[in-house]
Amino acid sequence: MDRQDETLRTLERGLRAQDPRLERALRTGRLPRASRPWAVLLLVLALATLCGGLIAGHGVVLASGLVAAGVAAQLLDPHPGARGRRDGGAFTRPRLTPGRAPHSRP
Numbered sequence: 648m649d650r651q652d653e654t655l656r657t658l659e660r661g662l663r664a665q666d667p668r669l670e671r672a673l674r675t676g677r678l679p680r681a682s683r684p685w686a687v688l689l690l691v692l693a694l695a696t697l698c699g700g701l702i703a704g705h706g707v708v709l710a711s712g713l714v715a716a717g718v719a720a721q722l723l724d725p726h727p728g729a730r731g732r733r734d735g736g737a738f739t740r741p742r743l744t745p746g747r748a749p750h751s752r753p
Contacts, residue, residue: 683722690719 663670693715700709 686722
């Protein structure tokens with residue numbers, strides 16, 4: 648077992664030396680964020696399309712700009728799992744208290 652532990656430690660030291668972003672992620676517990684310059688370009692183009700649709704008065708252009716801006720915002724979200732079902736919402740199950748019916752008043 649000691650030989651396997653030493654092999655794993657050697658691999659870990661090698662990975663830490665090769666990739667400082669991985670070392671920082673292991674130290675802080677947060678994964679490194681991927682660089683997405685094309686997502687920023689998509690957001691700029693989407694906002695330009697949105698403004699063009701507003702100025703020209705074309706609903707299809709306006710709608711496509713809104714959709715593209717939403718996609719770009721999803722791609723640029725720094726914490727994608729931070730919001731959603733953990734806080735509750737339409738698709739979460741209600742928490743049942745023992746001894747209470749699901750829709751009874753206290």
